[in-house]
Amino acid sequence: MLRLEQVNLFTRLKSQAQSNLPGYPILQDISFQVFPGDRITIVGSAGAGKTSLLRLINRLTEPSSGKIYLENQEYHQIPVIQLRQQVTLVQQESKLLGMTVGEALAYPLILRGLSKQQIQERVGYWQEQLQIPDLWLGRTEVQLSAGQRQLVAIARALVIQPKILLLDEPNSGLDPGKASRLMNILTQLTQTPTQTPATAILMINHQLDLAQKFSTRLLHLQQGQMLANHPAPEIDWDDLKTSLIAAEHQASEEWI
Numbered sequence: 001m002l003r004l005e006q007v008n009l010f011t012r013l014k015s016q017a018q019s020n021l022p023g024y025p026i027l028q029d030i031s032f033q034v035f036p037g038d039r040i041t042i043v044g045s046a047g048a049g050k051t052s053l054l055r056l057i058n059r060l061t062e063p064s065s066g067k068i069y070l071e072n073q074e075y076h077q078i079p080v081i082q083l084r085q086q087v088t089l090v091q092q093e094s095k096l097l098g099m100t101v102g103e104a105l106a107y108p109l110i111l112r113g114l115s116k117q118q119i120q121e122r123v124g125y126w127q128e129q130l131q132i133p134d135l136w137l138g139r140t141e142v143q144l145s146a147g148q149r150q151l152v153a154i155a156r157a158l159v160i161q162p163k164i165l166l167l168d169e170p171n172s173g174l175d176p177g178k179a180s181r182l183m184n185i186l187t188q189l190t191q192t193p194t195q196t197p198a199t200a201i202l203m204i205n206h207q208l209d210l211a212q213k214f215s216t217r218l219l220h221l222q223q224g225q226m227l228a229n230h231p232a233p234e235i236d237w238d239d240l241k242t243s244l245i246a247a248e249h250q251a252s253e254e255w256i
């Protein structure tokens with residue numbers, strides 16, 4: 001359903017902006033495919049390019065070269081709003097844009113012309129799944145904890161029923177019980193779909209124990225390059241942990 005072909009992303013330093021210098025690489029020669037029902041975990045040390053990759057797929061940035069296709073349609077041929085209804089990103093610091101939780105959950109469905117009853121049913125379903133109490137509905141984001149905000153942001157993406165859900169460290173603000181429950185709900189979403197084709201999920205996740213249970217496939221980025229793209233059963237998770245710790249160590253030494 002999604003295909004990246006030899007995608008490169010270069011950035012320019014401010015001092016280079018007026019020059020013809022190519023800038024430095026953030027992502028290099030990235031190619032992979034996403035199929036319905038996939039649960040893909042993206043790992044890599046700090047600065048490896050994980051968030052940049054999700055932003056490219058959500059079209060918040062444009063590739064410097066290479067192509068991205070959704071259902072065989074080149075990204076440029078799809079209006080951005082239409083694309084983001086199908087490929088939805090939950091960023092780490094999602095905002096409710098001044099709305100209350102109730103308004104933020106209903107708003108994307110109002111835009112799609114759903115009836116009041118349909119909206120209540122859809123929002124109610126995800127509220128129950130993610131254990132979002134009615135008490136929160138009148139609150140704004142400043143009245144929520146980081147973990148509560150995170151759950152609301154995920155619920156807001158799920159009510160849209162996107163074809164592809166992009167999650168940037170969705171567990172970061174959640175306690176272990178809630179994190180594990182979320183992973184189960186997301187797994188269920190891809191296995192017993194409420195829509196056809198089944199939703200695919202791409203998730204950045206540093207918690208390898210959760211990733212191991214969750215993933216059907218793993219993408220390992222290192223310094224903007226695809227180090228590995230393997231089905232989860234083929235991964236040696238202990239080896240992966242060792243290599244990520246080593247890369248993290250090297251990256252922090254380079255920063256000193």
Ligand SMILES: Nc1ncnc2c1ncn2[C@@H]1O[C@H](COP(=O)(O)OP(=O)(O)OP(=O)(O)O)[C@@H](O)[C@H]1O
Nearest residue numbers: 011012025026044045046047048049050051052053
């Ligand atoms: N807007 C930007 N302008 C210039 N460089 C950027 C920009 N965004 C990211 N970068 C650089 O691109 C590289 C990849 O960053 P990215 O945020 O994608 O990494 P990451 O793997 O998500 O890291 P982390 O785990 O720390 O969130 C880094 O070297 C970063 O400094």
